[in-house]
Amino acid sequence: MARTRWPIVLVLGILFPVATGEASAQPATPNAKITSALSAAPPSIADKATIMDWPATAGGQPIQLRAGTNGWVCFPDLPTVHGNDPMCLDQVWLDWVNAWVGRTPPKIKSVGIGYMIAPGGGHGSNTDPYATGPTADNEWGHDAPHLMILVPDLASLEGLPTSRENGGPWVMWKSTPYAHIMAPVPPQQQQSTPAPKNRP
Numbered sequence: 301m302a303r304t305r306w307p308i309v310l311v312l313g314i315l316f317p318v319a320t321g322e323a324s325a326q327p328a329t330p331n332a333k334i335t336s337a338l339s340a341a342p343p344s345i346a347d348k349a350t351i352m353d354w355p356a357t358a359g360g361q362p363i364q365l366r367a368g369t370n371g372w373v374c375f376p377d378l379p380t381v382h383g384n385d386p387m388c389l390d391q392v393w394l395d396w397v398n399a400w401v402g403r404t405p406p407k408i409k410s411v412g413i414g415y416m417i418a419p420g421g422g423h424g425s426n427t428d429p430y431a432t433g434p435t436a437d438n439e440w441g442h443d444a445p446h447l448m449i450l451v452p453d454l455a456s457l458e459g460l461p462t463s464r465e466n467g468g469p470w471v472m473w474k475s476t477p478y479a480h481i482m483a484p485v486p487p488q489q490q491q492s493t494p495a496p497k498n499r500p
Contacts, residue, residue, distance in 0.1 A: 328379070334365050336376035341388035341415035349374045349388055377418070383442070384420030392450055396478070400429065405477035412450035417485045421445050426464060429478045439464075449481035457481070 328336070333353055338346040350368030352375055355361055362375075374388040389397070392412025399406035416422070425431035426439035434440030441464055451457065457479055461470040469483040 328376070330365050333376040336386045336418070337365070337374040337388070339418040340374050340386035341372070341417060345370065345372050345415065346374055346388055348372070351376075354378055381422060383422035384418050385416060385422035386418050388415040390414070393448070396450055396480075400478055406450075408450050408452045410452060412448075414448035414450075416443075416448065417445040419445065426462075426472055427474075429473050429476055443482065445485045447481075447483040447485060449483060451481070454479050 330353075334351050337349075337351045340346060341349070348368055348370040349372035350364065351366040352373055353363040353365050354375065356363070371391055372388050373394060375386060377384050377386045390413050392408060392410055393414045396406045396408065396412060421442060421444040423440065423442050425434075426441065428435075428438045431438045431440065443464070454477075457471050457474070460481070461468070462472075462474050463470055464482075469481050471479055472482045473479050
């Protein structure tokens with residue numbers, strides 16, 4: 301597994317601002333948190349990912365709930381944030397977070413993928429990478445379950461839609477070094493498997 305800089309990753313929670321949420325009444329159990337984190341991505345990724353819990357206090361260290369083997373890191377829903385927002389991130393996204401936290405331009409050398417496909421989704425600004433709540437012009441709103449895609453060349457995003465209401469993928473935080481593609485994921489529909497026919 302690629303090395304992960306946990307002291308920086310722990311502040312990832314401010315990507316999904318807490319100003320609009322309420323703390324849960326009872327802390328979730330470790331097993332419940334693992335289940336939440338696993339819901340962020342397809343089983344082919346989440347089942348072998350490292351599961352990390354958010355720090356218990358501001359400035360604290362994240363807590364490893366389960367070791368992984370595939371280089372992905374998943375976090376459970378942050379209970380103080382409105383909505384359901386567990387996530388699974390690859391190393392490119394984790395490096396991007398380090399740059400975002402330090403307010404420096406990220407150096408993206410390859411495509412990065414982040415999963416937030418659990419039912420519900422979260423809320424945030426579509427224009428301001430550091431917004432902690434709605435304003436008159438920061439396009440605060442609901443983000444349904446989605447993939448997050450980083451690209452090495454931000455110029456390649458020119459011409460793509462920038463509105464959530466587009467009905468498909470759009471560019472979030474355009475005109476900032478932190479621009480990325482948000483790709484909505486439709487709810488998975490359960491398909492019933494027909495019963496096998498009895499052979500004569």
